[in-house]
Amino acid sequence: MAPYTLTYFPVKGRCGALKMILADNGQQLKENLVSIEEWMKGDMKGSCLFGQLPKFEDGDLVLYQSNAMLRHVGRKHGAYGKNDCEASLIDMMNDSVEDLRLKYIKLIYQEYDTGKGAYCKDLPKHLKPFESVLSKNKSGFLVGDQISFADYNLFDLLLNHKVLCSSSLDSFPALKSYVDKIAARPKIKALLECENFKKLPINGNGKQ
Amino acid sequence: MAPYTLTYFPVKGRCGALKMILADNEQQLKENLVSIEEWMKGDVKGSCLFGQLPKFEDGDLVLYQSNAMLRHVGRKHGAYGKNDCEASLIDMMNDAVEDLRLKYIKLIYQEYDTGKEAYCKDLPKHLKPFESILSKNKSGFLVGDQISFADYNLFDLLLNHKVLCSSSLDSFPALKSYVDKIAARPKIKALLECENFKKLPINGNGKQ
Numbered sequence: 001m002a003p004y005t006l007t008y009f010p011v012k013g014r015c016g017a018l019k020m021i022l023a024d025n026g027q028q029l030k031e032n033l034v035s036i037e038e039w040m041k042g043d044m045k046g047s048c049l050f051g052q053l054p055k056f057e058d059g060d061l062v063l064y065q066s067n068a069m070l071r072h073v074g075r076k077h078g079a080y081g082k083n084d085c086e087a088s089l090i091d092m093m094n095d096s097v098e099d100l101r102l103k104y105i106k107l108i109y110q111e112y113d114t115g116k117g118a119y120c121k122d123l124p125k126h127l128k129p130f131e132s133v134l135s136k137n138k139s140g141f142l143v144g145d146q147i148s149f150a151d152y153n154l155f156d157l158l159l160n161h162k163v164l165c166s167s168s169l170d171s172f173p174a175l176k177s178y179v180d181k182i183a184a185r186p187k188i189k190a191l192l193e194c195e196n197f198k199k200l201p202i203n204g205n206g207k208q
Numbered sequence: 209m210a211p212y213t214l215t216y217f218p219v220k221g222r223c224g225a226l227k228m229i230l231a232d233n234e235q236q237l238k239e240n241l242v243s244i245e246e247w248m249k250g251d252v253k254g255s256c257l258f259g260q261l262p263k264f265e266d267g268d269l270v271l272y273q274s275n276a277m278l279r280h281v282g283r284k285h286g287a288y289g290k291n292d293c294e295a296s297l298i299d300m301m302n303d304a305v306e307d308l309r310l311k312y313i314k315l316i317y318q319e320y321d322t323g324k325e326a327y328c329k330d331l332p333k334h335l336k337p338f339e340s341i342l343s344k345n346k347s348g349f350l351v352g353d354q355i356s357f358a359d360y361n362l363f364d365l366l367l368n369h370k371v372l373c374s375s376s377l378d379s380f381p382a383l384k385s386y387v388d389k390i391a392a393r394p395k396i397k398a399l400l401e402c403e404n405f406k407k408l409p410i411n412g413n414g415k416q
Contacts, residue, residue: 061293
């Protein structure tokens with residue numbers, strides 16, 4: 001029986017990075033998929049602490065908030081830095097990834113038709129700090145010399161942006177190399193090629 | 209010489225909770241205030257990793273992202289739970305506080321004149337989960353039996369909402385009692401009554 005259970009809509013959405021960090025650590029994940037029709041009935045929503053999915057279970061521990069899930073798994077599987085100083089830097093990096101994810105989500109769900117052009121034009125400004133951080137760190141990860149939960153999160157978000165703004169990484173060699181390197185990790189590669197993962201739309205409204 | 213330094217605009221903004229957790233742990237904080245005029249020149253902004261303030265320094269460690277600062281100080285001063293399970297629950301709570309803070313910030317900076325009434329009408333829906341959690345936890349804190357960084361963050365945000373929607377806590381006895389209890393902690397009380405803290409506007413645009 002899988003120790004980890006995820007309840008979410010049938011989309012990649014806010015759970016891509018979580019699935020990647022679990023896969024990379026050889027962890028099984030039981031997935032409960034909730035259709036929109038089911039969600040609209042309201043019972044499940046009413047049972048969620050903050051009225052939202054995803055919901056993640058590790059034995060008796062029930063977590064909401066996708067970044068809390070990433071931190072939890074990162075903490076358990078050595079992907080939260082090797083000391084407190086690295087942990088704080090990883091927190092900062094993840095929060096910056098989240099800032100960009102919020103912009104992405106706003107574009108996808110609220111402004112796709114009218115805003116996509118401007119978003120892609122503006123994107124380099126938001127990618128530049130990550131390019132700068134990665135090009136300065138010889139290990140090729142955001143912080144220290146090991147992969148952290150913030151790396152899976154950034155990687156997942158960059159994959160989304162490659163779809164949305166196709167040539168967005170062209171002028172960012174460190175980011176390009178980063179994406180290639182993480183995608184080539186055997187268990188990540190296997191996840192990305194796996195039917196269950198590939199078939200999920202990135203977002204709930206069909207836009208990407 | 210203070211080990212902690214904060215560089216920020218002359219507002220409470222995203223640094224209220226940070227100042228509270230530092231004060232409650234009797235930590236000195238050196239503050240560098242940046243005026244809007246100074247900021248508009250661009251040099252300070254250009255020197256910030258993600259182009260934003262606040263900036264927090266602990267010796268050689270430089271952090272951006274207010275929640276990374278809260279986690280850092282929480283980690284150092286025993287305000288991050290007594291075990292990994294509590295740490296994950298605290299992460300979840302803080303992320304939920306951040307969700308509400310984002311709504312608050314959007315209202316203040318983008319929709320104040322037209323949206324304030326609807327916001328206050330809708331607020332109970334967002335406070336209800338916190339009321340529920342607090343009423344179930346005998347300690348009166350969000351997680352476990354000690355105060356955590358998430359508590360300072362929620363407390364700070366509730367103070368903002370008492371100003372914005374004056375009777376917002378009236379139907380939430382656990383939240384009312386929580387605010388009173390934290391405000392009565394001697395070092396928090398002293399901070400709230402201190403001139404340097406009181407004189408700062410909550411937000412940068414004068415709205416509250």
